[in-house]
Every structure is written in structure tokens, then in C-alpha cells.
Amino acid sequence: MPAFHAGIAPRLEDLRDEFDRLWTSLTAAPPLHGWPATPAERLFPAVNVSESDEAILVEAELPGLDASDVDISVAGDELVLRGSRTGRPEQPAGNGEKPAAVTWHRRERGSGTFERRIELPVAVDATRVEARLVDGVLTVTCPKAPQAQPRKVAVRSS
Amino acid sequence: MATETQTELTYRPNVDICDCGAEVLIVADVPGATPDAIDVSFDDGVLSVHAPVAARTLPGRILQQEYGIGDYRRSFKLGDGFDASLISAECRRGVLEIHVPRLAAVRPRKIAVRTA
Numbered sequence: 001m002p003a004f005h006a007g008i009a010p011r012l013e014d015l016r017d018e019f020d021r022l023w024t025s026l027t028a029a030p031p032l033h034g035w036p037a038t039p040a041e042r043l044f045p046a047v048n049v050s051e052s053d054e055a056i057l058v059e060a061e062l063p064g065l066d067a068s069d070v071d072i073s074v075a076g077d078e079l080v081l082r083g084s085r086t087g088r089p090e091q092p093a094g095n096g097e098k099p100a101a102v103t104w105h106r107r108e109r110g111s112g113t114f115e116r117r118i119e120l121p122v123a124v125d126a127t128r129v130e131a132r133l134v135d136g137v138l139t140v141t142c143p144k145a146p147q148a149q150p151r152k153v154a155v156r157s158s
Numbered sequence: 159m160a161t162e163t164q165t166e167l168t169y170r171p172n173v174d175i176c177d178c179g180a181e182v183l184i185v186a187d188v189p190g191a192t193p194d195a196i197d198v199s200f201d202d203g204v205l206s207v208h209a210p211v212a213a214r215t216l217p218g219r220i221l222q223q224e225y226g227i228g229d230y231r232r233s234f235k236l237g238d239g240f241d242a243s244l245i246s247a248e249c250r251r252g253v254l255e256i257h258v259p260r261l262a263a264v265r266p267r268k269i270a271v272r273t274a
Contacts, residue, residue, distance in 0.1 A: 020170050046225040052218030059216055061189040061225060063252035101179060108172035109187055121221065136189030136252015 044114045045081065045138075053150055056120055056142045063136035064109075070133065072140060074126040079118045079142060087111030122148040167228035171209070171254075175234070179266050181259040182240070188230045189252035190214070196249055198256055200242045205258060206233045209249075239264040 045060040058079055062070065070083040087109070124142040131140040171186040184205070188196070191209035199206050209230040240258050247256040 024170060043224075047222065048216055048220070048224060049222035050216035050218045050220050055218075056221075057216045057218065061187075061252070063187040063189040065251065103177040104174065105177060106173050106175040109174050109185065110172075118222075133251075135191065135193070136187070 043116060044110060045116060047081075047116065047118055049118060051121065053144075055144055056122065056124060058118055058138075058140040058142070060116070060138045060140075061136060062133065062138050065133065065136070065138075067131070067133045070131075070138060072129065072131050074120075074124060074129055074142065077120050077123070079120055079124075079129075079140065081116045081118070081138075081140075082114065084113040085111050124148070167226055168231045169226065169228055170232050171207075171230040173232065179260075181257050182236060184234065184254075184256040184258070186230070186232070186254045186256075187252065188249065188254050190227065191230060191249065191252065191254070193249040196247070196254060198245065198247045200236075200240070200245055200258070203237045203240075204233050204235050205245075205256070207231065207254070207256070209254060 045062050048059045050057045056079075060081060062083070062085075064085055065083060069085070070081060073080045073082075120142060123145040125145050128143045129140065131138060133139075171188050173187075174183075174185040176183040176185075184207075186207065186209075188209040188211075190211045192212055195210045197206075197208040197210075207230070211227060211229050214227060236258060239261050241261050244259045245256065247254060249255075
């Protein structure tokens with residue numbers, strides 16, 4: 001991690017950042033079915049998934065991306081999110097001809113390509129999957145296939 | 159999950175911080191934040207960011223929850239030599255960019271060396 005200040009200050013600040021990260025990971029609600037084998041923070045994007053009577057809903061945080069930057073597909077019993085996020089160049093061009101001399105004090109925002117596969121618990125109708133991306137939050141609605149939807153059985157009285 | 163407590167949790171956004179000489183640029187990931195409600199303030203050399211996030215819940219039964227939802231808060235100690243009146247910020251697609259210009263008097267200046 002690059003030092004932000006000289007002397008002892010960066011170590012203390014880095015330590016505080018570590019505690020902040022640890023605290024955030026502890027206070028974030030754990031998944032109902034336990035933590036996955038791979039730490040979720042290494043998977044990008046992190047997702048929240050829910051199931052209603054009609055659909056499986058997947059939400060993911062994708063700041064900085066346009067709808068056209070994300071490729072969403074259903075393959076078998078998996079929903080696949082693919083895309084890429086471009087990072088800032090190491091040396092952004094300045095106003096003059098030569099690139100401005102810049103110093104990065106923090107580079108915490110990830111960049112590059114990603115692929116995330118989310119297992120769907122029931123069969124979905126791939127032709128009716130809808131997605132929207134608003135303020136960096138992607139919401140994918142996967143309507144359940146008719147055979148996977150709950151069916152109400154009318155009880156006849158004799 | 160206790161949805162009524164979601165807005166009480168605050169999260170620390172990931173940032174890139176770039177010192178570009180004439181200004182310091184801070185780029186923060188704040189997905190889900192309401193752009194109009196973001197508060198950026200600069201006081202005594204400390205830049206503070208509070209990006210409120212409207213509570214939202216997925217309908218039905220939660221199957222997997224990898225992240226929590228709540229406001230973003232983070233402060234940055236920048237020190238003196240910045241022009242608070244010229245600080246500007248914009249938020250697009252869940253990414254907040256804050257430009258903090260240095261006072262003209264303290265900007266790094268390149269001195270041309272003349273040859274005799």
C-alpha cells in the first residue's frame with residue numbers, strides 16, 4: 001500500500017484502514033447459508049440473491065459501468081455476469097503536451113475484466129430475463145420457468 | 159435480515175486518490191447513492207463525504223447476501239493550501255469524483271532555466 005504521509009503516520013493510518021475493513025466485514029450481514037469457501041470480497045461483483053414466487057432476483061454493485069458494459073446470460077442453471085471496468089491511466093495527460101506528474105496515494109478501486117457465475121436454485125425462463133443498471137447497482141430479474149412456479153391447488157368441497 | 163437497521167450502517171467507500179499537482183482528485187465508488195443527496199464538505203483541512211443510500215430490499219426470501227446496504231462515509235485529511243471555494247464534485251453511475259484545487263500560491267510551479 002503506498003504511503004500517504006511520511007514518517008510513522010502511514011503505518012498508523014494503514015492499521016486503522018485494516019481495522020475499518022475488518023469491522024466492515026464483521027458488521028456486513030453474513031449470508032444466510034454461511035460464508036462461502038472463497039471470501040466474497042475476492043469475487044467481483046458481490047451479489048445479493050433472493051427468490052420470490054415468480055422470479056429469482058440478483059443484485060450486484062457495479063459502479064462506473066454502463067448497461068452496455070455488462071454481458072448477462074443464462075447458461076444451464078447458472079446466471080453469468082461478464083464485463084470489464086477500465087481503470088485510470090497511471091499518468092493521466094495534463095494540459096500540456098507532456099503527461100502531468102501525478103502521484104497516486106490510494107488505488108483501492110479495482111479494474112479489469114470480471115466473470116461471476118451465480119447458481120440458480122430453480123429453472124428460469126432465459127428468454128424473459130431482464131436487467132437494469134441504475135446508479136451503479138445492477139438488478140437482474142430471472143422469471144421462473146412455469147414448471148418451477150408454485151401452483152395453487154383449489155380444494156373442492158363435496 | 160433486519161431491513162429496518164440497514165440505513166443505520168455506514169460503509170467506507172473504496173477510493174482512488176491522485177495528486178495531480180494543481181489539484182487532488184478523489185474518486186469513490188458509491189453504488190446506490192442518491193447523487194442529489196451527497197454531501198461533500200471541507201473543514202479545517204479535512205474533506206468529508208457522506209453519500210446517503212436509499213434503503214432497498216430484494217423481494218421474497220434472501221438466498222445469498224454478500225454485501226450490506228447503507229450510507230457511505232469517509233473523511234480525508236488533506237491539510238492546508240486548498241481552495242475550498244473551488245472544490246467541485248460530480249456523481250455518475252455510482253462513482254463520485256471530487257476535485258480539490260490547490261491555492262494558486264502553493265501550486266507546484268515549473269521554473270524555466272534560461273541559458274545565457
